[in-house]
Amino acid sequence: MKLNNKVAVITGGNSGIGLATAQAFIQEGAKVVIVGRNQRSLDEAVQTLGTDAISLQADVANVTDLERVFATIQEQFDRIDVLFLNAGVAPFAPLEATDEALFDHIINVNVKGVFFAIQKAAPLLNSGASVVINSSVANVAGIANASVYSASKAAVRSLARTLSAELVGRGIRVNTVSPGPIQTPLFGKTGLPQDVAEGLGTALIEMVPMKRLGQPEEIAKVVLFLASDDSSYMLGADLAVDGGQTQL
Numbered sequence: 001m002k003l004n005n006k007v008a009v010i011t012g013g014n015s016g017i018g019l020a021t022a023q024a025f026i027q028e029g030a031k032v033v034i035v036g037r038n039q040r041s042l043d044e045a046v047q048t049l050g051t052d053a054i055s056l057q058a059d060v061a062n063v064t065d066l067e068r069v070f071a072t073i074q075e076q077f078d079r080i081d082v083l084f085l086n087a088g089v090a091p092f093a094p095l096e097a098t099d100e101a102l103f104d105h106i107i108n109v110n111v112k113g114v115f116f117a118i119q120k121a122a123p124l125l126n127s128g129a130s131v132v133i134n135s136s137v138a139n140v141a142g143i144a145n146a147s148v149y150s151a152s153k154a155a156v157r158s159l160a161r162t163l164s165a166e167l168v169g170r171g172i173r174v175n176t177v178s179p180g181p182i183q184t185p186l187f188g189k190t191g192l193p194q195d196v197a198e199g200l201g202t203a204l205i206e207m208v209p210m211k212r213l214g215q216p217e218e219i220a221k222v223v224l225f226l227a228s229d230d231s232s233y234m235l236g237a238d239l240a241v242d243g244g245q246t247q248l
């Protein structure tokens, strides 16, 4: 058991990659706290995950919500061993159609939400704790219509380096995982018209040397590696899990 009796917190643990990772962590002995906005899908996820999971409803873009979440975790567990910052949004839009509200939404969830979650969790992180941030291949790729999303993912990749430098003295590691296109509900949330979204899916598969979408479980296995002592000498790194998209 790679995470026996460890306390793991997963933002966006009620869907897609976060839910698959919660399952992988519990199989390895962890107690998991999932955080998300949608109470119904949080409840369904806890039913799926069983008694080793609890849920906390919060908007990660809201710092007051984050303070409440980590205060509750302090009361119930008094420590965090693994923190997976996974909650994210991916509305795609071309340059001319990206207004201030859309820009702020993406940055607030994907960057502000990650930064302040780490800040509010930091007092609870144990020596030996692992923080994993979900970035994306978009952090190094030039994908049309994904400018703000890609910039947000490059920002959190940067946070893994700087916050590792700040936290390494406490024995805390921060790394990122960068998935390629993964089959999750995210594709239905791009905000693009259906035909454009379908075209995007086909184009993304074409960009992947393996010519298929990844599955959430294939990301969860890598997050488990980064979360556990198996990756004990990894610090500030970024692991691409993308069917070769950014590697070949």
Ligand SMILES: NC(=O)c1ccc[n+]([C@@H]2O[C@H](COP(=O)([O-])OP(=O)(O)OC[C@H]3O[C@@H](n4cnc5c(N)ncnc54)[C@H](OP(=O)(O)O)[C@@H]3O)[C@@H](O)[C@H]2O)c1
Pocket (backbone or CB within 6 Å): 011, 012, 013, 014, 015, 016, 017, 018, 035, 036, 037, 038, 039, 041, 058, 059, 060, 061, 086, 087, 088, 089, 090, 109, 134, 135, 136, 137, 178, 179, 180, 181, 182, 183, 184, 185, 186, 187, 189
């Ligand atoms: N799927 C891909 O191809 C892909 C590729 C690279 C990177 N990623 C990254 O992987 C992460 C997970 O995405 P996914 O593909 O698993 O999509 P998903 O199934 O749509 O999951 C996104 C999760 O984020 C949560 N979330 C979104 N906004 C939130 C907010 N303001 N506060 C709290 N929770 C929030 C959602 O919970 P609610 O529904 O409750 O809001 C949901 O659980 C994202 O960061 C995404 O950028 C995905």
